[in-house]
Amino acid sequence: MTVVLKLGGSVITDKDTPETVDWSVLDAVCSTIAAYDTDIVIVHGGGSFGHHHAAAHGVSQTTGTRDDTAVRDVHRAMKRLNTAVVDALSAAGVPAIPVHPLSIAHRSAEGELRLPTEQVRTLLADGFVPVLHGDVIAHEETGATVLSGDELVCALAEALSADRVGLCSAVPGVLDGEHVIPEIDDFEDVAHALGGSDATDVTGGMAGKVRALLALETSAFVFDQNGLEPFLGGGQPGTRIG
Template sequence: MKKGQGITVLKIGGSVITDKGKNEGAARYEEIERIAREISEFDTGLVIVHGAGSFGHPQAKRYELNGKFDPRGSIITHLSVKDLNKLVVSYLNDAGVNAIGIHPMNCVVSDDARIKSMFLAHIQEMIDRGFVPVLHGDVVMDERLGTSVLSGDQIVPYLAFKLKAERIGIGSAAEGVLDGSGKTIGRITPDNFDQIKQFISGSANTDVTGGMLGKVLELLNLSESSNITSYIFNAGQAGNVSGFLSGEDIGTAISKAEY
């Protein structure tokens, strides 16, 4: 990002930095290190959110956290995603990024699995002072359910709207949103979503937060309440993260209706 630009929110999917096919935490260390290097050149006005992958989804599924309140299961899942966050933040700092981990369990209250409130004053202050906050999918307190699983895909648009971000990038393990022939769809808007949604599915691996369809729906909702355009792209391809952060329009764009 060039000096003077506004805030960018970047999500790195759990499918990129972990092996989601594993039953327990399995980090892809080389990928985390590469992505950290790409981010290190563009760390001004940046907020990072990463997925939980095999550090959270298997645990949340095992304890059925989407369907019941389980204090012990909530703690085990939270501790696992904290381990991944610590790893990501460590690699970012090794690459020269002033990264600080932020755990949603400590600053979010949900209601029926939707964010009701998030303490953001410290995050804004961090950005203003040149730090890079790094949030992640987590288990959070929920007024109706006790606890609930909070996806990074829900955190990203919430942060972007509240912080008045200018740009969102969702780094996934795919080239973007793909059509029936495997080609990347260039743009999705509320106008064409009904024709495109037949091609969009959930995750092929253990995922308790909705997969690609969940990402698209969250970003479409954001596009209707703001002028923010989001991009879903392949963060597993070397150079794509730095390309997005340098201003490239990459992958599938999600934007408001075109009139």
């Protein structure tokens, strides 16, 4: 069984303090992951690392930059966070290997993501746990734009024909007010809770997550840290999407 798991940046970092890892949460999450023997690809978000620098330079998924300093600042911040995640996983006994999207992915002029995944397949087949992250990537005719962790999750899930897809977030699922929506099969059914049917969020907000995950062939689950162990154990915590 192949699992694609995203660790939200808001879960493993303190988003209010630039470049600050929440070590107690990260270590707990890594220990949970280490307890399960499965083929798993991990993606993590930017949290207080990448988002801070991307905002400072005005670069997003749709607004590009040709400023080499901006690209280096965002990428280096994400590499620092990735190193922290990989090291924490390794300390917990997980054979984690970093995979940096800037070096392998790009967008076409029309914005279509091109993400080779053979190296991820090969690492999985040889018993490693690839760890990817949100990043900046080359974008034809635009310079460089942000690649979100959510985009990576969807691209990897499709390319690897993942059996399970999970997004560990700061909330216990997709919320309608204070209540977790148990399942979503159609965006229009939850549009009222996510800002309406025309809601968009280029930074990877919940509306964008739901739209992208509904397009997957397999169901995805959105849950918080408490839902991670049930998810890895085959359960259905939080909100099932699709």
